[in-house]
Amino acid sequence: MTNLFRSLPSMDAVLDRLTARTPYDALPRPLVRQAAERFLDLVREEIRSGVHTDETALALEALFPRLTAFVAVHTRPHFRRVINATGVVVHTNLGRSLLAEAAVAAVAEAAGRYSNLEFDLKTGERGSRYAHVEDILKTLTGAEAALVVNNNAAAVLLVLDTLARGREVIVSRGQLVEIGGSFRIPEVMAKSGAILKEVGATNRTHRRDYENAITDQTAALLKVHTSNFRIIGFTKEVPLKELKEIGTRYNLPVIEDLGSGNLFDFAGLGLGQEPTVQRVVADGADVVSFSGDKVLGGPQAGIIVGKKAYIDRIKKNPLNRALRIDKMTLAALEATLRLYLDPAQAAVKVPTIALIAQAPETLRKKARRLAGVIARTGPGLLTATVRPGTSRVGGGAFPEQDLPTTLVAVTPANPDISAACLRERLLATDPPLVARIEDDTLCLDPRTLADDELTLAAKALAQALA
Numbered sequence: 001m002t003n004l005f006r007s008l009p010s011m012d013a014v015l016d017r018l019t020a021r022t023p024y025d026a027l028p029r030p031l032v033r034q035a036a037e038r039f040l041d042l043v044r045e046e047i048r049s050g051v052h053t054d055e056t057a058l059a060l061e062a063l064f065p066r067l068t069a070f071v072a073v074h075t076r077p078h079f080r081r082v083i084n085a086t087g088v089v090v091h092t093n094l095g096r097s098l099l100a101e102a103a104v105a106a107v108a109e110a111a112g113r114y115s116n117l118e119f120d121l122k123t124g125e126r127g128s129r130y131a132h133v134e135d136i137l138k139t140l141t142g143a144e145a146a147l148v149v150n151n152n153a154a155a156v157l158l159v160l161d162t163l164a165r166g167r168e169v170i171v172s173r174g175q176l177v178e179i180g181g182s183f184r185i186p187e188v189m190a191k192s193g194a195i196l197k198e199v200g201a202t203n204r205t206h207r208r209d210y211e212n213a214i215t216d217q218t219a220a221l222l223k224v225h226t227s228n229f230r231i232i233g234f235t236k237e238v239p240l241k242e243l244k245e246i247g248t249r250y251n252l253p254v255i256e257d258l259g260s261g262n263l264f265d266f267a268g269l270g271l272g273q274e275p276t277v278q279r280v281v282a283d284g285a286d287v288v289s290f291s292g293d294k295v296l297g298g299p300q301a302g303i304i305v306g307k308k309a310y311i312d313r314i315k316k317n318p319l320n321r322a323l324r325i326d327k328m329t330l331a332a333l334e335a336t337l338r339l340y341l342d343p344a345q346a347a348v349k350v351p352t353i354a355l356i357a358q359a360p361e362t363l364r365k366k367a368r369r370l371a372g373v374i375a376r377t378g379p380g381l382l383t384a385t386v387r388p389g390t391s392r393v394g395g396g397a398f399p400e401q402d403l404p405t406t407l408v409a410v411t412p413a414n415p416d417i418s419a420a421c422l423r424e425r426l427l428a429t430d431p432p433l434v435a436r437i438e439d440d441t442l443c444l445d446p447r448t449l450a451d452d453e454l455t456l457a458a459k460a461l462a463q464a465l466a
């Protein structure tokens with residue numbers, strides 16, 4: 001065994017050999033060294049457990065293919081691209097919305113060049129970073145004023161902190177929801193210093209419930225979009241227009257946390273039930289907040305629109321500075337919003353809308369193409385068949401809406417490989433492929449696959465089953 005250990009190449013020899021060639025020569029040295037150390041540790045462990053008996057197998061040349069594969073895996077960036085075959089368009093764990101081409105270009109320019117981020121080109125003096133998107137948000141939503149912050153959770157916190165700190169905010173019990181990733185309305189409210197005044201029952205809240213709860217301690221009425229949660233059956237909510245009547249009578253602002261606020265009217269695509277931001281503003285909400293990266297299809301941001309008097313106060317809150325939006329986000333947001341000036345253009349160029357809007361026939365063809373590519377790439381390893389299925393919008397938008405799609409169901413030829421095992425192996429491919437399991441079968445949904453990802457998906461399957 002001592003001889004086996006002795007025949008292992010030295011660390012210096014390993015490093016010299018590795019860094020003499022691409023891509024390892026371009027990688028940070030400490031990363032390569034750490035990976036090589038781990039590899040040698042692994043081989044030593046193998047020697048100890050009797051895996052190796054032959055000295056020649058431990059020569060650098062003999063170990064090299066394994067070494068390079070190991071180093072490639074252990075030196076790559078942690079934050080990576082994945083292939084989303086789940087069919088969930090706004091998948092919070094996979095980065096939510098894909099940006100439109102124009103937004104991607106705007107991000108690159110904002111990132112690599114100086115800009116007028118906080119510089120007024122008319123006066124040559126300090127300007128406001130919010131000015132870049134305020135006018136377009138006013139045009140698109142019909143609101144008097146607008147402000148953008150880091151995300152919608154920050155928007156809700158900032159709005160409540162500004163308008164209701166130390167005072168009461170009335171909310172229906174049916175709307176005290178938790179959104180994925182631990183955003184809970186009661187907890188955000190507590191953090192803002194506003195006092196939650198719950199009214200009504202879980203399933204039914206009436207106008208009189210709000211009116212009876214109003215005291216001189218009341219600061220606002222809050223309506224929360226229940227996002228990925230629905231109460232069905234014997235239910236009642238007070239519509240925004242009625243809340244606004246109450247607000248007007250008692251001189252209280254009506255705030256709406258719209259969650260995934262859409263600027264595009266999805267009713268034309270047969271997706272109903274979700275009011276647009278424009279509708280909510282027109283129905284009288286004084287302050288409305290929503291996410292930039294849910295159905296809107298832009299970057300992570302929290303957008304706040306509403307009456308100028310309230311927005312002005314929110315802008316002046318010192319907390320705003322801590323929640324501020326960065327320049328790359330602003331660039332992406334403005335580019336995305338510009339597409340919405342022409343809704344027909346937005347439908348085609350904003351990926352989130354385009355992915356949701358794909359026709360069943362288009363998806364059927366894409367699924368057949370995908371099944372064909374998979375069968376050709378991994379002959380003998382698997383069978384791929386198409387079957388009808390459903391995709392989801394995600395991001396808490398249109399939660400009850402099934403989007404019809406065609407799935408590609410993949411069955412490994414080896415019966416010992418379960419769907420769960422295959423799903424796990426696919427996560428280790430490069431790039432990783434995220435699929436879903438339905439009826440104990442691994443399924444790929446072509447809705448969230450770009451045309452040039454069909455081959456990548458097929459290669460991932462071949463790699464996972466090889």
Ligand SMILES: *Cc1c(COP(=O)(O)O)cnc(C)c1O
Binds near residue numbers: 152156225226290302
């Ligand atoms: C998603 C959501 C939030 C949080 O928005 P982020 O942009 O993820 O911070 C807040 N409220 C509602 C109703 C939501 O659906």
